[in-house]
Amino acid sequence: MADNGIGASVPRTEDQRFLTGTGDYTDDTALPHQTYAAFVRSTHSHATFTLDTSAASGAPGVVAVLTGADLAADALGTLICGWQVTGKDGEPHKAPAHPVLAADTVRHTGDAMAVVIAESAREARDAAELVEVRYSPLPAVVSMQDALAEGAPQIHADAPGNLCYDWEIGDRAATDDAFARAHHVARLDLVNNRLIPNAMEPRAAIGDYKPATGDYTLRLTSQNPHIHRLVLAAFIQIAPEHKLHVIAPDVGGGFGSKIFIYQEETAVLWAAGKVGRPVKWTADRSESFVADAHGRDHETHVELALDADGRFLGLRVSTLANMGAYLSTFASCVPSYLYGTLLQGQYTTEAIYCEVKAVFTNTTPVDALRGAGRPEATYVVERIVDQAAREMGIDPAELRRRNFIPSDAFPYPTKVALEYDSGNYRLALDRALDLAEYAGFDTRREEAKSRGKLRGIGLSAYIEACGIAPSQVVGSLGAGVGLWESGGIRFNPTGNVLVYTGSHSHGQGHETTFAQLVSDYLGVPFENVEVVHGDTEKTPFGMGTYGSRSLAVGGSALVKAMDKVIAKGRKIAAFSLEASEEDIEFGGGNFTVAGTDKSMNIAEVAFSAYVPHNYPLDELEPGLEETGFYDPANFTFPAGTHVCEVEVDPETGVTEIVHWVAVDDFGNVVNPMIVEGQVHGGVAHGVGQALLEGCAYDADGQLLTGSFMDYTMPRADDLPDLTVETTCTPCPHNPLGVKGCGEAGAIAAPAAVMNAITDAIDSSAIDMPATPQAVWRALGG
């Protein structure tokens, strides 16, 4: 049992089907009489338009051509933003209408204007090319500075000045006062580059409608099928919730991009009702580049005030955050409540003030991407800390140590609205420095110099807030949803267990981790546990997976359900064993009368519950199935230190990462192998941002990095072997003591890489991605 329990590196059970090509992805499904959808997308970033669909309608195989006018005729709702951020002026953010199909105006290249439904995918695409679009181009705004300038072209009539919101957090007066007292002020202008998510599996959706019953079914690539159902029912109003079944089967990566409710799945579901046949759409990679919500895209000015000893007196941050052309599903909370609230970092900074202007531009909408606001916050804090260290001549590790929140100061109320629950930042830093052989770095730098290479070392002491919660707090900050999770435990009469979770696995390995948890907690053999997720007709309403929440919130919901199962099992066992309930102990899967060898296995209890011949039916219902809902008391706060060591070739500007150390505090760990894999993936994601990935638009809003020819994803040979360790301060407020690990690498890595490069080239005048050209230029090339 221990081999498969909590703390064991159990190989992932789901990998058998993933690695043998037998997974069940949306595109693998073909429904009888299925049709295929192709979208007509704007080639202009800002234009009014008219459509002539006559040629397309008459093309071979075409079943229907649907436009924004058809949507309007059906009085369908528009896409929504589920989090209302309130600005400095007390006014809610501007959330202009985001049509499912643009009716007369397009606002970014790739904006969908019509959908062609045909007998085959090829016929749908051919016919989509026959839709005649007459554009009247409008002036486009691409940069945030341009969008905010006086007289800039207006993207939405109801968002004057292209401003979505002007938001603030912290104490401006106290921060001003801190700067007035400062011995030294470090300043930086930073760009957090726009990223394109590029999950391995492109988005896909199949809408289905049964006229006989009025039931709709949507199979799609979703991280949160119940949220898709809720929005499509309550806001877009295609069908009520009880008439809409959403299935998110195997999903090949999400990174946030599959949280959102997009134009395409909405159109496909609606179209299925219009044509009375299933309608399938699978994005090609070119569509993914323009139609998946992008990530990051901040411009920030940051200032850090320090006293003569290097203590952080005040942090002042001013950020422009690009929202793109429309406000995506959770876009508004990313550069506000998931960003400004993390600017305390791991430090005792005495005063913090942050203001954020969220800006509309004629670009693809921007929303949460792995880390979502927290990588941006970490990048700001960790870059300015290094900058201050360099300017004041203090070792960067030492400067961090001087300012760490001490391990005995928890719970620690931050200056930016959070309460850190636990942590030991110094422990992680010191361990990381040991593993990185920080003390010997100067020798390595000299040795590299003898080879003509510039060697640098960079730290990133990051913190993140995971398992976004509690519902009442996020509700008071504008969230339109609760952020609890559900879990269900169903014993079958033969003693094996179905585990239902409202979390969703799209690569994280829930089927293994959750089975370990249940197996360990209930004492049921690992192979007798099956995890079910991703189907609104199978699992209780659930909130899905994002923000590294699955184990902390979804796992805790399972604990609630399991506690109910054990409580009921205790009653059943007491009756069968003719003992009092108080005398029944549970452990290792057995209910035992204390102090005796009278015992009953949980499988026997389950059988008794389903075949209740010898059973207290007058006081206990038959069956053994329980559901738990868990609403966390707080976020969890994973933290740690990553150390990156690089060598830069001054002749070419090429940066090679030569060593990487990650020491992370994720609280308790259920499966160390999966956790290490999550760290690997996260670091690769962050290294991609730091060195390779840079989304570029031209001045007219044309996406110039629209394929893998021009948008560089990280590859295995861009990374060294990673040294990964964990420390552990258990989360004090969830029953598992777990914190979350899925985003940490992506949060920590960019600052570690850039601090290493700035150390190597002795210049902070460089932004991400630090391509060879950028590094070479920063070196004066």
Place this chain on the structure above:
Amino acid sequence: MDLTGEFHVALPREAVFEALNDPEILGRCIPGCQSIERVGEHEFDADVLARVGPVKARFKTRIAVSNLNPPESYTLSGEGRGGAAGFASGSADVSLEAADDGTVLRYTARVQPGGKIAQVGSRLIGGTARKIGTDFFSRFVEVVTPEPPPEAGKPDEQEE
């Protein structure tokens, strides 16, 4: 991006200028031109097959002539709509200078892609535009020169 080129034509300026406004000649010189017709005094509609990197499409192109200053200079502009492939618009300022043995034709052209052409072919658009420009003017020299030219237009090009 500006593209420039220079060609020598063994014809007087007036003849060159006239040929540059002749849809029949334009149609023979525009690479991939399937058809061309005059739709206004200074406007032509052409159907052009073109490829930018991996994107191949038929472009419905409106060609317009403006800034007419015969026989010295004019501006040739075009906007091609390639449907799902996107669009490309461009213009070329053409000047004609009398030389001893004919005319020196110089042009400065700009091109702006949009849609899929920009998305997957932005890196290639410069090279493609340069090739289209060179092909157009070298064919033009071939077509209008009465006899086989001793030295068919040797492009002298650079990107600025």
